[in-house]
Amino acid sequence: MNIYDSTRMLDILRPLGYLPVHAQDDADLLILNTCHIREKAAEKVYSELGLVRQLKNAKARRGDHMIVAVGGCVAQAEGAEVLRRAPFVDLVFGPQSYHLLPELIGRALRRAGGGVLATDFPVEPKFDHLPEPSVQQGVTAFLTVQEGCDKFCSFCVVPYTRGAEYSRPVAEVLAEARRAVASGVREITLLGQNVNAYHGKGPDGRPCGLGGLVRGLACLPGLGRIRYTTSHPQDVDDELIAAHRDVPELMPYIHLPVQSGSDRILVAMNRRHTAGAYRRIVERLRLACPDLALSSDFIVGFPGESDGDFQATLDLVDEIGFAQAYSFKYSQRLGTPAASAADQIPERVKSDRLAALQLALDKQKRQFNEACIGKVLTVLLEKPGRHDGQMVGRSPYLQSIHVAAAAERIGEIVSALITDASANSLSGSLAEAVGA
Numbered sequence: 001m002n003i004y005d006s007t008r009m010l011d012i013l014r015p016l017g018y019l020p021v022h023a024q025d026d027a028d029l030l031i032l033n034t035c036h037i038r039e040k041a042a043e044k045v046y047s048e049l050g051l052v053r054q055l056k057n058a059k060a061r062r063g064d065h066m067i068v069a070v071g072g073c074v075a076q077a078e079g080a081e082v083l084r085r086a087p088f089v090d091l092v093f094g095p096q097s098y099h100l101l102p103e104l105i106g107r108a109l110r111r112a113g114g115g116v117l118a119t120d121f122p123v124e125p126k127f128d129h130l131p132e133p134s135v136q137q138g139v140t141a142f143l144t145v146q147e148g149c150d151k152f153c154s155f156c157v158v159p160y161t162r163g164a165e166y167s168r169p170v171a172e173v174l175a176e177a178r179r180a181v182a183s184g185v186r187e188i189t190l191l192g193q194n195v196n197a198y199h200g201k202g203p204d205g206r207p208c209g210l211g212g213l214v215r216g217l218a219c220l221p222g223l224g225r226i227r228y229t230t231s232h233p234q235d236v237d238d239e240l241i242a243a244h245r246d247v248p249e250l251m252p253y254i255h256l257p258v259q260s261g262s263d264r265i266l267v268a269m270n271r272r273h274t275a276g277a278y279r280r281i282v283e284r285l286r287l288a289c290p291d292l293a294l295s296s297d298f299i300v301g302f303p304g305e306s307d308g309d310f311q312a313t314l315d316l317v318d319e320i321g322f323a324q325a326y327s328f329k330y331s332q333r334l335g336t337p338a339a340s341a342a343d344q345i346p347e348r349v350k351s352d353r354l355a356a357l358q359l360a361l362d363k364q365k366r367q368f369n370e371a372c373i374g375k376v377l378t379v380l381l382e383k384p385g386r387h388d389g390q391m392v393g394r395s396p397y398l399q400s401i402h403v404a405a406a407a408e409r410i411g412e413i414v415s416a417l418i419t420d421a422s423a424n425s426l427s428g429s430l431a432e433a434v435g436a
C-alpha cells in the first residue's frame with residue numbers, strides 16, 4: 001500500500017513541477033514514506049534520517065535547499081516525536097493527509113521555526129481530493145479499494161495509524177481500473193489492510209462486497225488478472241468464495257493470514273477466529289477452486305505463547321500446506337494492548353521458534369514450486385530477464401517464471417510448460433498465448 005500511496009503522491013506533486021529523480025542528491029524534495037508495523041521498520045526510519053541529514057547539510061553548503069518530509073504510519077504514530085528527534089525534517093504527514101501535500105509543502109517552504117505537522121484524520125476521504133492517477137508504467141498495478149481497520153488485533157498498530165475502515169465506491173474503483181487497463185495494465189491487485197471487509201457503495205446505492213467488486217472488474221475488457229490482499233479470515237464470505245469458483249480472472253491464490261494455530265493465542269490476539277474456523281474456510285475455498293494455493297502471515301513469540309501453542313502453529317502449517325508465507329517475531333508496539341502484557345517471551349525463544357517455523361514454511365514453498373514441474377501455468381510477461389531473449393513473468397501463484405520469448409510480448413498472458421524449479425522461481429518453455 002505504501003507503493004500505491006507513493007505513486008499517488010507523485011500524481012499530486014507533478015502539477016507543482018516535481019518529477020521523480022534517480023539519485024537522492026538531485027532531489028529538491030525528499031519524502032520518506034514509512035511503515036510502523038514492527039519496531040524494526042520504524043527504527044529504520046531514524047537511521048535513514050541520519051543519512052538524509054548529511055545529504056541536506058551537504059546540499060545546503062552548495063547553496064541548494066532540500067525539503068525533507070516524513071510520511072506514512074511512522075509519521076502518524078510518532079508525529080511531533082519525529083520533529084524532536086530529527087529537527088531538520090520540514091514536514092511530517094500521516095497516510096490520510098497526503099492529498100494536502102501542495103498546501104503542506106507551501107507551508108514547509110515558508111517555515112518559520114519548527115517543521116509542519118499534519119497527522120489529523122481528515123473527515124473527508126482523501127480519495128475525493130486526489131487527481132486522476134497518472135499513466136501506469138508497467139503491466140501490473142496496485143489499486144487501493146479499502147483502507148483502515150476496525151478489527152483491533154491486540155498486537156497491531158494499523159487501526160491507530162490508518163484509522164477506521166473506509167471503502168471506496170464501486171464506480172470510483174472501476175473508473176481507476178479502466179484507466180489503468182487503457183494504459184496497458186493487464187493485472188490489478190486490489191489493496192486494503194483488510195481488503196475483504198470491502199463494502200463500497202454499489203451502482204444501485206447498496207453496499208457491494210469484495211466478491212461483487214471482483215465480478216464487476218472481471219467485465220472490463222483487457223483486464224486479464226485480478227488479485228487482492230490482505231484478507232482477514234473472518235471476512236471471507238460466501239460471495240468471495242463463489243467468485244473464486246466462477247471468475248477465471250480472479251487468480252487462484254489467496255493471502256490469508258492466520259497468525260497462530262493456537263486458539264488460546266488467537267483469543268489473546270483478539271483475532272475473532274479459531275484455528276478450526278480457519279481450517280474450515282480453507283476447505284471451502286479449496287472445494288470452490290481446486291487449484292487454489294495459500295499464503296499466510298504468522299507471528300511467533302506472542303505474549304504467553306507456550307511450547308504447546310507454538311506446536312499448534314506447526315501442526316496447522318503441516319496440515320494446510322502453504323505455497324508461500326511471511327513470518328515474524330512478535331514486536332511490542334507502544335499503545336497496543338499486547339505491548340503491556342506481563343508474559344512477554346524472551347528474544348532467544350522467539351528466534352528459535354521463528355527459525356523452526358521458517359524451516360517448515362521454506363520446505364513447503366520448495367515442494368510447492370517443485371510440484372509445478374510438468375504443469376502448464378499461465379504467465380503474465382512483465383519484463384526482460386537477465387539473459388538475451390529471456391522474459392520474466394508471474395504465475396497465478398506469484399512465482400517468477402523465466403521463459404524464452406521476444407521482448408515485444410510484454411503484457412501478454414501466455415501458457416508455459418514448467419521445466420525447472422528453484423526455491424524462488426520457475427523456468428519453462430512457452431506453450432500457446434492465451435490472451436493478448
Ligand code: SAM
Pocket residue numbers: 037038155156157158193194230231232256257258259297298299328329330331332333
Ligand atoms: N490485516 C491483515 C490481517 O489481519 O491478517 C494483516 C495486515 S498487517 C499490516 C501485516 C502483518 O504484519 C500481520 O498479518 C502480522 O503478521 C504482522 N504484524 C502486525 N503487527 C505485528 C507485530 N506487532 N509484531 C509482529 N508482526 C506483526
Ligand code: SF4
Pocket residue numbers: 149150151152153156157158159193194232
Ligand atoms: Fe492489524 Fe489486520 Fe488485525 Fe486489522 S485485522 S488490526 S490490520 S492485523
